[in-house]
Amino acid sequence: MPDTAPLVKSVRKQVSDEEWAVRVDLAAFYRLVAHYGWDDLTATHLSARVPGEDAFLLNPHGLFFDEITASSLVKIDYDNNVLLDGGYPVNQAGFTIHSAVLSGRPDVFSVAHTHTRAGMAISAQKNGLLPLSQTSLRFYNRVAYHEYEGVALDHSERDRLIGHLGTHKAMILRNHGLLTAGESVSEAFSLLAYLEKSCQLQIDALSGGQELQMPTPEVCEHTAQQFDKFSPLGSRDWPGLLRKLDRMDPSFRD
Template sequence: MSATEKELRIQLAACYRIFAHLGWDELIFNHITVKIPETDHHFLINPYGLHYSEVTASNLIKVDINGQQLDDSPYRPNPAGMVIHSAVHAAREDVICIGHLHTDAGSVVACQQEGLRTDNFYSVLLHKQVAYHDFEGLTVVAGEKERLVNSLGTKNFLILRNHGILTCGRSIPEMFSNLWILQRACEIQVAADSSGRPLIPIADDIADKSFELLSIQTAGAPSGALEFSAMQRIVDRIDSSYRDL
């Protein structure tokens, strides 16, 4: 195992613990993957059957782009996870990490005909950056891969209609940051809708310059690095067993 893979295993295991801490886990379901550089599209995924709070650096499963398991783990990857993640990892060389959620807020927005509106602080940051994929049932059929990839295109935010939300990143922290923003945007939209009160629209010219304003806020720092490190410190204080190799 290379030093790079060891580092990615620890960081990905931390990401699973962060998701559990935030309440983003779904029993034993859903998945986060990270591609291992300098390999033939090998990537790491959680053992199907373990809760996110049980994931460690050592029990993550290594698979190839065709879903073939490359280790002797007694666990297997989630079939739906393999369809979604192998499709995106194969098509997008720029994508290192992919996260997928079925949170209440994300699933509600995924079920709404209009999808995510750009009328709150977080959703406007995603103006023109969110793609949509129509529901085809449980995602376990390989034939859906091409359509899913076409739906995503070059974007890093995907709402799977009637299903949930997904984000990509050039690193684990970037994927986490993207998913947190999308999740917050969905939470606020659902909460605002539940108020039953008229909402204030955001003008197109403001929405159009949101990406530029966000770049000023981040001041050139790697996307998600500060946020992920802060959350990793929290899970370290709670239980650092995820670092086990």
């Protein structure tokens, strides 16, 4: 018999309606990251606050993203105490990164961190994200950078990480990957989708061997300000993304 992920007993009756709704959205986020190929085996992590509690939800470290369900998510507080586990340990680098952003930015509800091929490639380029397209102009002067310090296991890095993020909702972790911070799960996903596409486009454009055409700084800033008016993102696309997942495999709701 093939090995399968262990069944996790539903925690639906152990949590509030508000927490359950967030669990379903965050589990959907994990499934979407897997669907679009942005996952990295059991590495990387997505989080969301628990409404009304000083805690957040994180993936159980050992499940693949396409196995995660609403019930399997781990509830953890900001002192690294597990309040409701999903049968697996917590990714400690994930705790460091997500506890930093969620504790340091009260306006942020959900955080995403990935190690995609394109994201890591851009993170290794000295000039960072370039204003090459309408998609990337969303992040013009609106993406932060954090220098690489090693695997994020040192809790002292949290202060520097949140300091570098500042008021931005997107950050490139140098020599590491991407991070987005949204006012909702859907916004964190949308920002990640646009940032990932911007990185992919930059790699494609640079590989063409031709001189690059970029808009003027004035046009770049004008376009970024136009995108600012659309914030927060995600609410329009999210219901359709959930319908997509329901057609594929609705077990994320378990």
